[in-house]
Amino acid sequence: MSSLPVIDVQGLGKSYNLGEIGVTTLRESFSRFCEGFFVRKKAEAPVRSGERQEGRVFHALRDVSFQVPPGQALGLIGPNGAGKSTLLKILSRITRPTRGTITLRGRCASLLEVGTGFHPDLTGRENVFMNGALLGMSIGEVKAKFDEIVAFSGVERFIDTPVKRYSSGMYVRLAFAVAAHLEPEILVVDEVLAVGDAAFQSKCLGKMQEVGKQGRTVLFVSHNLAAVKELTDRCLVLTEGKIIFDGEPEAAADFYLQEARNVTAWEADLDALERRDYMGPDTGLHWRFTGLRMGHGADGLYFGDTIKVELDYHSIRAQEDITLTLHVADNYGTKIITCRSIDAGVKLRCAAGEKGSVRLEIPNPGLPPGVYLLKVNAVSGLEVYLDLLPEAMRFEVISSSETDYWTQASRQDGIRLPSRWERLG
C-alpha cells in the first residue's frame, strides 16, 4: 500500500547574489535605468555595474529532491554552509526557493529557534500566549494546554515573572515547552537542542520521539550525530547544496564522518561562519570571534601532543568581563573537554573596535585518535552571550608513530592521561 509523500521536494534550488545581497540604492537603480536610455554612456560605466551584474552567484541549494512518507523521522546532517538552514527556511516558508517546489501535505510547524517573539518585559504567561500564537495556535488551544506546557517547562513558580529575570535555562525550557505542545502533522526541528542542560535535553529528545511514534512526520537537523541516530529512521547528508547521501542514519553518520576527516584544516575563518541566534539576535553582533588557528606538527596532531589554539576576535563595541570558553567535543557533538579562560584568571576587557587574539594550551589532553570538534563561546558577565559557535572547527588526532602496543592509544580507551603511580609498602 502506498500513500502520497507528506513532504515532496522537487528540483529545489536557491541562489543568492554575493556581495551586496539584494540591496540596491535608488541611485544605482536610477543610473542603471539611465544607462538603458543613454547607450553611449554605457561604454564608460561598465566598471561599477559590470562588477555587480557578473557578481558571483552563490547556489545555496542545487537541484535537491527527496520525498518523505508519512510517519517517517528524517535526519539532515552536513557541514556548515551545506545549505541545511536554507532548506529549512524554505520548508518553513520563511523564504522562497529560486527554482523547484515543495509540496507539503498536512499542517507544518517549524522550530528554527525556541522562544521566537519572547519579549523580555512580559511575564512567562504572557509570552506563552505570544509564542503559541506565532507558531499558529489559537488562544483557545494555548489555554487548553497551558497547564501542561507550564508543567513540562518546570517554571511554575515564576510563570508570572517577566522572562528577563529568568536564567537562560529557564527561558529555553519554557520556550521549548510551548513548541513541544504544537500538534502539527509535520514537525521541522532545527538544532534547538544545542542549548539547555543535559536533563532537559533528554526530556526534549523524549518528547520528540513521542511525536515520531504518534505517526507524525519529523524532519530533524542537528550537528549531534548521536541524537540523529537515535531519533531518525533515515538520514540525508547535504554538502554544498546537494544531497550526497540518503539512507540509514548509521551509514549516513559514518559517511559524514568520513567526509569530515578529509576536510581537517588547521585554521578557520570564524568571521565568515553563520551565527545561529540560540541566545538572542545579538549573537556575534557586538563582539565576535574572527579566526581560529591550531598548532600542529608536520604530519598533524599526534596523540599526547599539547593542543595549542589561537583565537582572534573583533570587539565591535566596548565590552568587559568577558569569559571565553573552548569545548572539545567528539565528532557526534558531545562535549569532552571544557576550558574556560576564567580558570586561568583571565577575563577580557575590550575597547570598541579592538581586534586581538588569545592563545590557550591544553597540555597533553590524552585524546585518543579520531576527529574532534571545537566549540567556542564568549560570555559577558554571567548570562549575556556575545558569540557562540557550536561548530568552529574540526581537527583530527592521529595515533603516534609508536609501535609498542602499550604506548599506542586506542579509541576504546577514552581519554588517557599521564598519571603518577607508586608502589605502596
Next chain:
Amino acid sequence: MSMDSPILPASVREEVIGPTSGWFDIPWMEIWTYRDLVWVMVRREFLARYKQSILGPIWFLFQPLATSLVFTGVFGVFGGLPTDQVPKPLFYMGGLVLWNYFSAAFISSSNVLFEHCHIFSKVYFPRLIMPISSMFSQLFQLVMNFMVFAALYAFYWWHGYRAGLSLQGLLLIPLLVFYTSALAMGSGLFLSALCAKYRDVKHLVSFGMQFLLFCTPIIYPFSSVPAARRLLVALNPLVWPIESFKAIWFGLPMPVAWIGWLGGAMTVGVLVVGVLAFNRVEKNFVDTV
C-alpha cells in the same frame, strides 16, 4: 514503507511552496486562521510599552496637548493664521487628532518589515498580520488623542463656546477613522516595500511627514485656501477626513462631496497598491537583511 504507516486523511490540505509567484496571491484564509495573533500582538505591544513607565499611557495625553499649544503660539498668535472662528488651541487639536493617528500608523506600518525582521526570519505566519495588528495598536493612541480633544472641547464649552456640534455627523466618525487607517496602512506598506529594496528611501520619511503636515489643513482651515488652489490641495487624501472631523465638531460646512470621492478613490488605490507591493516583497525579504 511498512504496512502500518498511517495513511493521511483524504481531506488533508496540500500546500505547494514554489518560487515567488504572482502579485495577487494574498493568503486571505490564512490571515483569518491567524486572527488570534493580531490580538496577541496588540497586547504585547501595549504591555511592553507601559510595563516599566510609571505614568504609562499618560504620556500620550501630554504630547498632543503640547503640540496644540505650540501651534497656538507660533501659527495662531505670531503667524496670525485664521482658525474659522474656533478657539485656537481647540482648532489645532481638532486637526491633530486624526493627523497624529495617521502619522503614527503610517510610520509603524512603514517600519513593519525591519522592526520584526528577527521574527520574520524564524517563523512563518501571514506577514500581513503584523501591519494589521500595528494598526490596531495605534488605535489606542487615537483614543488618547481624542480624549485630550474632548477635554479641551468641554473646557471651552464650560467657558461659553457654543459650536454647532453635528450629532448626525458623529455617526460619520468611525468612517473617518477607517478611511485614515486604510490610507496610513496602504501608504506605509508601500513605503516598507520600497525601503526593503531601496534603503535610502527611509531618509525621506521624516521630511515627507513634515511636508505633508503643512499640506494638510491643520494649521490653517481649508476655507482659507484660495479657490484656484483648492484642487491642488485636495489632491492630498488626508484633507477629507481631517476637514470632516473639524466640520462635525465645530459646526462648519462639510467639505464638498468631490473632495471625499477623490480622496476615497485615492485611498482605495493606495491601499491596494501598498498591500500588493508588500505581499510581493515580503516573500524574500529575509534574504536581504
